[in-house]
Amino acid sequence: MPLLAYCIAEAGAKIEAPSCGVQGKRIETISESGLISFVSEYHRQADRDQIRSTALEFNRVLDDLLRQAAIAPFRFPTVIADQSELRQFLRQHAREYLENLHRLRDAVQMEINLTVDEPCETAQVSGAGYLRARQTRHRRLADAAGTIRKVLAPSVRDWHEHVSSGRTRCYVLISRDAIQTVLEQLQGLKITGDLHARVTGPWPATEFWTQNP
Amino acid sequence: MAESASNLVIASGEPNDDLSLLDVLDHILNKGVVIRGKLIISLAGVDLIYLGLDVLLTSVETALQHLPDATAPAPLRPSAKAEIE
Amino acid sequence: MDKSSGLHVESPKLSEAPVQDAGRIDCTPETIEQGLAKLVLSLIELLRQLLERQAIRRMEGGSLSEAQVEEMGKALMTLEAKIRELADHFGLTPAELNLDLGPLGNLLE
Numbered sequence: 082m083p084l085l086a087y088c089i090a091e092a093g094a095k096i097e098a099p100s101c102g103v104q105g106k107r108i109e110t111i112s113e114s115g116l117i118s119f120v121s122e123y124h125r126q127a128d129r130d131q132i133r134s135t136a137l138e139f140n141r142v143l144d145d146l147l148r149q150a151a152i153a154p155f156r157f158p159t160v161i162a163d164q165s166e167l168r169q170f171l172r173q174h175a176r177e178y179l180e181n182l183h184r185l186r187d188a189v190q191m192e193i194n195l196t197v198d199e200p201c202e203t204a205q206v207s208g209a210g211y212l213r214a215r216q217t218r219h220r221r222l223a224d225a226a227g228t229i230r231k232v233l234a235p236s237v238r239d240w241h242e243h244v245s246s247g248r249t250r251c252y253v254l255i256s257r258d259a260i261q262t263v264l265e266q267l268q269g270l271k272i273t274g275d276l277h278a279r280v281t282g283p284w285p286a287t288e289f290w291t292q293n294p
Numbered sequence: 295m296a297e298s299a300s301n302l303v304i305a306s307g308e309p310n311d312d313l314s315l316l317d318v319l320d321h322i323l324n325k326g327v328v329i330r331g332k333l334i335i336s337l338a339g340v341d342l343i344y345l346g347l348d349v350l351l352t353s354v355e356t357a358l359q360h361l362p363d364a365t366a367p368a369p370l371r372p373s374a375k376a377e378i379e
Numbered sequence: 380m381d382k383s384s385g386l387h388v389e390s391p392k393l394s395e396a397p398v399q400d401a402g403r404i405d406c407t408p409e410t411i412e413q414g415l416a417k418l419v420l421s422l423i424e425l426l427r428q429l430l431e432r433q434a435i436r437r438m439e440g441g442s443l444s445e446a447q448v449e450e451m452g453k454a455l456m457t458l459e460a461k462i463r464e465l466a467d468h469f470g471l472t473p474a475e476l477n478l479d480l481g482p483l484g485n486l487l488e
Binding site for chain 1 (some may be wrong): 317321
């Protein structure tokens with residue numbers, strides 16, 4: 082019976098899986114090497130709408146679990162033929178997962194996607210003008226990220242920024258019980274003009290995972 | 295979804311619009327543990343290349359086909375590791 | 380590449396196929412072309428972003444003359460326009476070329 086894998090958690094975590102997973106199937110627990118993994122029976126779907134709603138259900142299950150403990154989510158869809166493959170994986174990677182899940186046990190990550198609008202097409206822009214406009218954009222994004230980081234400072238356990246063109250993604254590691262506080266603090270921010278901020282989360286703290294602990 | 299007087303959008307909670315859906319898909323399709331990374335590249339219907347990489351090259355694009363009115367999200371970091379992203 | 384070339388080929392141990400059908404990518408002439416274009420243009424766009432950051436840094440450093448700033452800006456402006464044009468030709472949006480390198484991005488500063 083093919084199984085859909087949801088995530089990995091510490092065996093010792095106080096975590097109660099929702100009774101139903103995707104496709105209305107029961108969620109089962111697999112224990113191995115101090116870790117637990119959640120799976121459910123899975124039937125491959127051809128219908129696009131079905132797949133989309135399955136993906137959303139999958140995310141709901143992860144959300145439910147994340148409220149309770151740190152999890153390492155599987156990519157969707159990770160479908161395994163039977164338990165043995167999963168058990169082997171858990172055995173092989175036990176140390177890494179146990180250390181990370183323990184370190185991040187009370188943590189989640191919030192994400193803030195900062196963007197700045199593309200400048201309007203002005204007919205003649207000099208080279209220097211262009212470069213200065215670009216400089217301003219970089220600075221606005223950096224300043225915005227800096228401001229947000231300061232505002233959230235008491236709650237910030239760790240902070241990563243991914244900078245690309247016209248966009249900076251902020252990943253904030255916070256404690257699970259700081260979520261409401263952080264959302265309230267963000268709500269109070271004034272982001273204006275050509276700057277935009279989109280806050281999502283909580284997500285599992287995958288950005289702060291260390292490969293070789 | 296909560297919006298303040300500024301250009302800040304808080305999309306926390308149940309995804310109830312296309313953009314939130316894309317956020318969710320971005321996370322579950324492109325991040326997360328991959329148990330094995332076997333990829334077959336086929337040319338003209340003939341399977342040719344087997345790659346031991348955990349790269350799902352078309353996952354988001356495929357997902358986007360399921361959303362007729364959605365636009366492409368900001369591109370994502372391709373997975374280059376066998377472990378969690 | 381075929382099996383006789385020494386490449387170890389193994390059937391995936393999957394009884395169910397993921398969304399794209401057993402992790403298979405079907406290369407047609409169209410998808411190959413666009414896939415390559417996306418890869419190449421993404422890399423060029425990455426270089427452009429690095430150059431832009433460097434140019435700004437040098438401009439801020441004050442070691443450049445106005446003429447040099449003007450020339451650098453013009454070159455970058457032209458580069459950006461060219462990338463857009465090429466991307467457009469292949470049906471790619473600028474957003475698709477905007478790679479998020481994650482932690483690697485910080486190394487490139």
